[in-house]
Amino acid sequence: MVKKILLLFGTRPEAIKMIPVYNELLLHKQEAETRICITAQHRAMLDQVLSFFNVEADYDLDLMKPNQNLYDLSAAIIAGLKPILEDFKPHYVLVHGDTTTTMAGSIAAAYSGAIVGHVEAGLRTYNKKSPFPEELNRLITSAICDLHFAPTHLSKSNLLKENIDESKIVVTGNTVIDALQTSVQLVRNDSSIENYFRGLDIDFSKRIILVTGHRRENFGDGFLNICKALKEIASRRNDVQVVYPVHLNPNVQKPVKELLGDVENVKLLDPLPYEQFVWLMDQSYLIITDSGGVQEEAPSLGKPVLVMRDTTERPEAVTAGTVILVGTDKEMIIEKTLMLLDDEQKYVSMSTLHNPYGDGNASKRIVEFILKKTSQEEYD
Numbered sequence: 001m002v003k004k005i006l007l008l009f010g011t012r013p014e015a016i017k018m019i020p021v022y023n024e025l026l027l028h029k030q031e032a033e034t035r036i037c038i039t040a041q042h043r044a045m046l047d048q049v050l051s052f053f054n055v056e057a058d059y060d061l062d063l064m065k066p067n068q069n070l071y072d073l074s075a076a077i078i079a080g081l082k083p084i085l086e087d088f089k090p091h092y093v094l095v096h097g098d099t100t101t102t103m104a105g106s107i108a109a110a111y112s113g114a115i116v117g118h119v120e121a122g123l124r125t126y127n128k129k130s131p132f133p134e135e136l137n138r139l140i141t142s143a144i145c146d147l148h149f150a151p152t153h154l155s156k157s158n159l160l161k162e163n164i165d166e167s168k169i170v171v172t173g174n175t176v177i178d179a180l181q182t183s184v185q186l187v188r189n190d191s192s193i194e195n196y197f198r199g200l201d202i203d204f205s206k207r208i209i210l211v212t213g214h215r216r217e218n219f220g221d222g223f224l225n226i227c228k229a230l231k232e233i234a235s236r237r238n239d240v241q242v243v244y245p246v247h248l249n250p251n252v253q254k255p256v257k258e259l260l261g262d263v264e265n266v267k268l269l270d271p272l273p274y275e276q277f278v279w280l281m282d283q284s285y286l287i288i289t290d291s292g293g294v295q296e297e298a299p300s301l302g303k304p305v306l307v308m309r310d311t312t313e314r315p316e317a318v319t320a321g322t323v324i325l326v327g328t329d330k331e332m333i334i335e336k337t338l339m340l341l342d343d344e345q346k347y348v349s350m351s352t353l354h355n356p357y358g359d360g361n362a363s364k365r366i367v368e369f370i371l372k373k374t375s376q377e378e379y380d
Contacts, residue, residue: 005034006090010041010101013293015049020178020363039101048273077104085112098134106144121148122155123313172365173358181360187279206241207285214247215290222328227259229333242266296357304350316356
């Protein structure tokens, strides 16, 4: 019997990490009928990733609205999924990570009677307010899901502490590494991307410091401190070029443009398509970010990362030494950036360490586990 599997996601990071699973499932069409449902929690950025990977959604809730709050989004996802789940009647629904789509989608899937699988399960800060609402979303999703695809052994141990049955957990690595390994080879051979950046007046003869920031908990004073730190780094070091693709959220745009808009060696960009961002990561000297995905991706490219968060649900990278937590402390951001610019031994040490997030075969492990479970169910 062919099992019906629905993949659900709504943001660009989710798409990047779920498309490798989708592509792997397509190699097993005799065993699985696979469809994609998107909520479009992030419309433009999500569509761009789907286009890059040449993937089309079978269902599109198209839920993105200006200034949408968590109450409305959660309710809309659950209500919007009901007719889709009734139409397709999936045996399995796979959700990813820590978004509102993940949390609300897992609830709707459980209501439908489907087996719910959580890709990138078990990440924890044990602080429901940091990151918010991501930590809360993860906790709720783990309580609902039937299958837990943990990226690391630490993630698995977190789940075991919460009394989740070990037989329902499999350590897979992180699917973001699967996506990155494919993408980086494509962008390195794409001269149009390099030509695009050369036309933006970015000085690639200097060391590129790539910056990203969007976390809700950093709004306000946090972003002011971040921008002040970047401004001072740029003013003190004319041997660097700071490149900052600025998130569209007004809480990010306002402080960034006010404090950094006229700094000579800071280049502010619109949000980048995925392939352009991968290319820029590959060209950068170091990365300053509050993004979870970048913490996982950058070490595979040999890029040290300074994480502008006080806590991280990805402590493996901190333990491995591939990232350093600097929070939104202005002096800490400046100090650690200058250290990596000036201390070659420390830089080389960080850039050559082993990435704890996998070998690029996470999707294969997830699909093998599901298909094996499906075969066992049929035999039983």
